[in-house]
Amino acid sequence: MSNQAVRGQIWHKGEPVDGFELEKVSDCIDDPDRLVWADLINPTHDTMTRLAEELSLNKWAVEDALAASERVKATAYAKHTFVTVYAVAFDAPTATTGDEAVDAAAARIRFERISLFIVHNALITVRLTEGGGDRGDSEYSDVFDMDEVLRRWDEIGGQDYGVGALLHGLLDVVVDGHFDTVQQLDDAIEDLEELLFDEKVASRALQRRTYSLRKNLVALRRVVLPMREVVSLIQRKRHELGHGDTLEPEFTDLYDHVLRVTEWTESLRDMVTTVFETNLSLQDARLNTVMKQLTAWAAIIAVPTAITGFYGQNVPFPGFEHTGGFITSVSLLVVSMTVLYLLFKRRDWL
Known part of the structure; x- marks a missing residue:
């Protein structure tokens, strides 16, 4: 059963136009005075097919937007640019002491895939949330706040910069979510380090929690590392995307944030490996005693x-x-x- 939803906005010379219909998007993409944003949540295959015909979207990009799983990437086609990114959120463990507390709440990262079609002065976002669309699975959950994107777009005066500013606002929210997740993982690993020397905590429980954190870090790394190529491609195509050199400082800062998240994720992977090895060493020491x-x-x-x-x-x-x-x-x-x-x-x- 589909949970499809469509929302969006059309601006004319920086002023919002009342009413939005997906069918009107194709009539506005060649008008330099207009800016179009459409957000499709759990779209059906028929909806995406009609949209692809109206906007001349590449059929393989459309298939990727609806695929069961897809890697983070940015691809420049002849008539549009296609981008896939993931918004993430982390459910941290709720307790930090005692044997039962270690197993009380398993840490889990939740994902929401966002596909972007950048066509002239239009930005089409396709989001797959939990149980939506034609997929019917629960791999993804609604963790992305599109209203925050619009708020940041307004903060930098997005009406003056066009689709490039809207794209920057979206990627900025996504990367901030990566930052928050890495920070929570860092805190969880620090809590785990304190539990290493707690005699009341069973080593098997520590091993399960360490494995869970390591598994989450591997999943996060898969969506964080390719973000460098995504932002790099957008920077190279900044003139085609309409923001030219005006938003160069913002995208440079965004790229710096992506690098910091990447480096932080790599260091945390080393830390959790060290925790696992230290736990094994402590077990050997206790056995010798x-x-x-x-x-x-x-x-x-x-x-x-x-x-x-x-x-x-x-x-x-x-x-x-x-x-x-x-x-x-x-x-x-x-x-x-x-x-x-x-x-x-x-x-x-x-």
Whole structure:
């Protein structure tokens, strides 16, 4: 069942035009005084086919926009530019101490794929959200705020810069979402580092949580790293996209943010690997301590066993069948065990 929704706006000389119909987009894309934005949420294949015919969109780009999965990319076609990016949000663990707390809430990254068709003075966004469109799965969830894009577009005076400013606002919101997710992952890894030396937390629970964070980082890395090529292509085509050199500082700053997110993600992957290896090392250290303790106690117990075994032979010994002999043997046991205990304790074996 489809959850299709269509919204949008047309501006004429910087002023919004009342009413929006998707069928009117093709009538406005050749008018330099107009700016068009259309947002399609979970569109059906028929809707995208009609739109592709009206705007002469590449059929492979349309298929990519509706595909079950697609990588982050930017492709320049003859009559338009096609971009695919992912908005992300992170559900962080809700607790940080105790064995049950480690497993209380599994960390999970949620994705929303956004496909962009940039046609002259029009920006067409196609978003796939949870359970929508023809796909019917739940891989994606609604984590992207398009209203925030419009707000930032207004802040920089987007009416004066055209579709380039609108595109910048969208990518800026996406990259900020990447930043927030990386920050939360960083905090989650720091919490995990503190749990490493908590004796109350089971190592198996730590391993599960470490694996979950590492899995999320791998998923985030797949959508963050290609963003460099996306922003680079848009910068190279800035004149064709209508913003020329006017928005160059904004796109340069955006590219810098993308690089910072990429580097941060790589460093976090190294950190979570270090946490995993440290946990294994601590397990080995704890096992060695247990083995030393068991060995020490076995040595202590071996002394009375040897003495009683010797006295248990059918050989008369001094004090045999007398109270003095019993006291002597018991004293020998206690003194030997005490000496061994103090010796092992001094060497930190117990």
